[in-house]
Amino acid sequence: MVRFADGGERVPASLPEWLQWQARRQGEGIALRHKRLGIWQARSxxxxxxxxxxxxxxxxVRGFAGDAQLVVLSRPRPEALLAALAAQWLGGSAALLDPLEPAAGQQELLRELQPDFVFAEGLEELERLRGAGLAPRLAFYADARGVKAQxxxxxxxxxLAGSGAVQPELPAQTGRCAFAFYRRGADGRRERQQISHGELLREGRRLVQAEQLGAHEEALAARAFAAGGQARYLLAPWLIAGFRLNFPESLATRDNDRRELGPxxxxGTRETYGRLYAQVQARLPPPGSAQGRLVDWALARRPGLLHRLLGHALVRRPLRDVLGFSRTRAPxxxxxxxxxxxxxxxxxLGIAVRAWSDPAEWHSPPAHPAPLVGDWLADGSQPA
Known part of the structure; x- marks a missing residue:
């Protein structure tokens, strides 16, 4: 429940309100961790x-208002998430772009969007923004290495240090757009997916209840919410259940960091599980060898105490450790x-992967600029 100045309370109706609620409920508890130079750095x-x-x-202070959009161009890191939440705090939205996408196509998209506010991870992302010939009102970046600010x-x-004592009030946000995602359709036109706070919270609550998630969970944010499914099934549950969200040091270290963390x-996505499957297959002993037959026996579905105990000790547990699934109960x-x-x-391996659909709805925006947030109705729908 969120408590207001008049003493009233109500269920949080937006992502920033859930953040506010968790800060009051478990302020000293760890919310985020990010691995830097091999050491986990924590934020309560x-x-x-x-x-x-x-x-x-x-x-x-720099003019970001309720109908504005913050473009986030970053790999997994806490600052990208917190910047998105700050935009949403003001009633705006965050457009999440994946810096691993080809530069040429993304620069074309940036020119179409003409963003006034951008969060860029570091020099590489700033150069991509500069290469698009854009001059946003504010472009702020987390990694200052090699950057000569323009x-x-x-x-x-x-x-952040110069933000002063400004404490903006939270507007009513249930039906407002929280996140926007972009892609090219089959006809080459730009398509947009918008997800409201109401939709995120409905899906997040459904997942929390179905999987019985609580504040004791550990999760790894390896793709920085660059897809709608990650926002629905990782970010929203994190705020609702109040568990710990961990960011790897880099995409190159994410598998090692997962093994160390044991979330x-x-x-994950089809690509996530497929990549891990391919890594393990490349390390397994040759088929037909003595070790290969042991692996086949341990992974086969057979009843019996010997199979369960011996197969787990010799094969299944070591493989789960290699994958970083040693403690995973909600795959x-x-x-x-x-x-x-x-x-x-x-x-x-005893890992029952459970599917959660990503009900993405993609639309081609009109040829003329239109508000990305203000046309959302109170129930999360858009006007006809």
Missing amino acids: WAQVDAEVRGLAGALQ AGEQDYARL TLVA LLVGEPLPQEVQAFFAG
């Missing part, structure tokens, strides 16, 4: 709440189903 719920408030104040560009830490919750699949052999492999 109270620290995350204060940082998002500070960013929201800094954005507000007009309108500012370091994240300095922006209890994994929200989720978001989006397209797994190939049969991949599903069977994880099932043989």
Whole structure:
């Protein structure tokens, strides 16, 4: 429940309101961790709440209003998430772009969007923005290594330090757009997917209840919510259940970081599980060898105490450790189903991957600019 100045309370109706609620409920508990230079750096719920408030104040001073959109161009890192929440705190939305997409196509998209506010991870992303010939009102970045700031560009830490005491109020947001995603349709036209706070919270509550998620969970955010399914089934549940969200040091280290962390919750895609399956297959002993026959025996579905105990000790537990699934109790699949052999492999390890659909609705925006947020109705729908 969110408590207001008049003493009243109600169920949080937006992502920032859930952040506010968790900060009051478990302020000293760890909300986020990010591995840097091999060491996990932690932020408590109270620290995350204060940082998002500070960013929201800094954005507000620079003209970010309720109908504005923040473009986020970043790999997995806490600052990207907190910047998105700050934009939403002011009633705006965050457009999440994946920096692993080809530069040429993404620069074309950026020119079409003409963003006034951008969060870029570091130099590489800033150069992509500059290469598009854009001059946003504010472009702030988390990694200052090698960056020589140009007009309108500012370091994240300095922006936050100079935010002052501004404490923007939370507007009513249930039906407003929280996140936007973009892609090219079959006809080459730009398509957009919008997800409202109401939709995110409905899906997030459904997942929390079905999987019995609580504050004790550990999750790894390896794709920085660059897809709608990650926002529905990882970000929203994180805020609702109040568990710990961990960011790998980099995409290159995510598998090692997963093994070290041993998350209890994994929200992966077909590509995630397929990549892990391929890695294990490349390391297994040759088929027909003595070790190969032992693996086949241990992964086969056979009843019996000997098979369960010996197969787990010799094969299944070591393979789960290699995958980073040693403690995983909620292995989720978001989006397209797994190939049969991949599903069977994880099932043989005792990992029952459960599918959660990604009900994405893509639309081609009108040729003329239109508000991305203001046309949402109170029930989360759009006017006809």
